[in-house]
Each structure stands twice: as C-alpha cells, then as structure tokens.
Amino acid sequence: MMATTHALVGLAVAALVSLVVPEFGVAVAAAGLAGGVFPDLDLYAGHRRTLHFPVYYGAAAAVAAVVAVVSPTAWTVAAAVFLAAAALHAGSDALGGGLELEPWEGTSERAVYSHFHGRWLPPRRLVRYDGAPEDLAIAAVFGVPAALAFGPNVQQVAAAALVVSAGYVVVRKRLPAVATWLFAQVPSSVRRHVPERFAP
Template sequence: MMATTHALAGLALAALVAPVAPEHAPTIAAAGLAGGVFPDLDLYAGHRRTLHFPVYYGVAAALAAALAVVSPSALTVGAAVFLAAAALHAAGDALGGGLELEPWRATSERAVYSHFHGRWIRPRRLVRYDGAPEDVAVAAVLGVPAALALGPPTHRVVAAALAVSAGYAAVRKYLPTVATRLVAVVPEGVRRRVPDRFSNAGEQV
C-alpha cells in the first residue's frame, strides 16, 4: 500500500484513541501519522525488512499502552500510538502486493519480513499493488472519517494525502519504465547503490 494509505491508517487509529485522552489529541494525531509512515523509511535499504516488524511493533505497542494507562502523558500516549500505527503498517503490507517493481504482475512472494518468524510473509494481494484504485479507496475510507473525528487541524493533511494518493495512482504504472531508464544512465558508482528491483523491472526480490 501507499505511504499515504499507511499514514491515514495511523491517523484513523489516532481518531479512535483521541477520545480517551482528548487533552493529548494533537500529539496522538501526529504520532499516528508518523508511526504510519515510519517503517517505509527503509525504502532504499532493505525495504519491508529493515524497519518493518509485524510482530515486535505489536508487542512494543502493547507494553507502551500499558505504561500509558499507568502513567498517562503526551509522551507515553504518543509512543503507544506511534508503535501501534507502525505495527498496523507492517501487518498491512502483508495484505498488499509483493516487492517487485511491477507488483501487478504478482511475481514476488515477499510482502513483509517477520523477524520473529525468520521468514518473509507472502502477499495476500487484497490491495493488488501500491497505487491501485482500491488503495486510493482504502486511503479515503480511512482518512475522511478520521479527519471528521479529529477536527479542522487534520482536514488539510488528509486532503493533501488524498490528492497525492490520486496523483500517484494516475502515474503508478509508468514509474517502473521511468525508474529503469534513469538507472540506466546514472554513473556506475551510483547504480551499485540502487536496489536491484529498480534496475530489473518485474524481477522478484
């Protein structure tokens, strides 16, 4: 799924938690957005493995939530929401497509790596690929109610995320061609640092 979809999933989670601690609502919303995006910071360094922990994030989120109940503060509640949103992201990737550059071809059986199990979890492809029409729909279904629940401060954030989602979806299937052409003309030293999937469209990673 798109990073924007994951971000809005984190915001939807925040919308569920905010009524429990309304005094920390801004922190909760920011933590949900940040946690939803955080795992994808590994995009160019072991994507869906380096910062994706479908089991461990959940365990950490449960411990952080327990601490937030015992000692509620902006820090403890925010940490719990951040970790829960990151867990939701990592688990959600298993519902999407694989890691190949052209995931609509369904050639990869790697969705997200589980460090706990020591293996890759296979893609379920309920959302066929990042940027698919259903991906945009999921982003809207998550984002719009969250914005309505959290109020005006989040309206522009959600509107911007949905605009980016729609734009990305419109060009998604052209991006592998653009990426492989760009990689072909960059210096060799740079090319060696580019993940294989960007120079081998359609190849399983």
C-alpha cells in the first residue's frame, strides 16, 4: 500500500485514542502519521525488511499501551500510537502485492519480512499493488473520518495526503518505465547502489 495510506491508517488509530485522551490530540495525531510512515524509511535499504517488524512492533505497542494506561502523558500515549501505527503498516503490507517493480504482474512471493518467523511472508494481494484504486479507497475510508476528529491543521495534512495519493494512482503504472529509463542514465559506478528491484 501507499505510504500515504499507511499514514492515514495511523491517523485513524490516533483518532480513536484521542476520544479517550483529547488533551493529547496533536501529539497522537503526529505520532499516528509518523508511525504509519516510519517503516517505509527502508525503501532504498532492504525494503519491507530493514524497518518492517510485523510481530515485534505489535508486541512493543502492547507494552507501550500498558505504560500509557498506567502513566498517561503526551509522550507515553504518543509512543503507543506510533508503535501501533507502525505495527499496522508492517502487518498490512502482507495484504498487498509483492516487492517487484510491477507488482500487478504478481511475480514476487515476498510481501514483508517477519523477523520473528525468520522468513518472508507471501503477498495476499487483497490490495493488488501500491497505488491501485482500492489502495486510494482505503486511504479515503480511514483518512476522512480520522481527520474530522482533529482540527484544521491535521485536516489539511490528511487532505494533502489524499491529493498526493490520487496523483500517485494516476501515474503508478507508468513509473516502472520511468525508473528503467533513469537507471539507464546513471553511471555504472552508481548503479551498484541502486536496489536490485529498481534495476531492469
């Protein structure tokens, strides 16, 4: 799924938490958005493996939630929301397509790496590929109601994420050709630093 979809799902987690602790609204909104995006910071370095922990994020989120209940501060609650959003991101990547450059082809059996199980989890392809129309639908279904739980600043961030998502959906299937062309333009000394899945 798109990073923006993951961010808006994280915002939905934050919206639920803000119903209980509205005084921490801004902190949990930021934590939900950041936690939803965080695992994808490994995009160019072992994507869906380096920062994706579908089991361990969930365990850490459970511990953080207990700490937040016992000692509710902006930091403890935000930490729990961040970890819960990251856990949802890593886990939900298994519901999408594989890691190939053109995931709609369905040639990869690697969706997300589970360090707990010591293996790659296969793609379920419920969301066929990142940037598929159903990906945008999920972003809207989670993002719009979640944004309404917060003020104008968060709503603007959510709206921007949806606009970016819609644009990405429009161009998604053209991106592999662009990536292939760009790869051909870079010097060979640089090519070895390009992740294998971006090479033609």
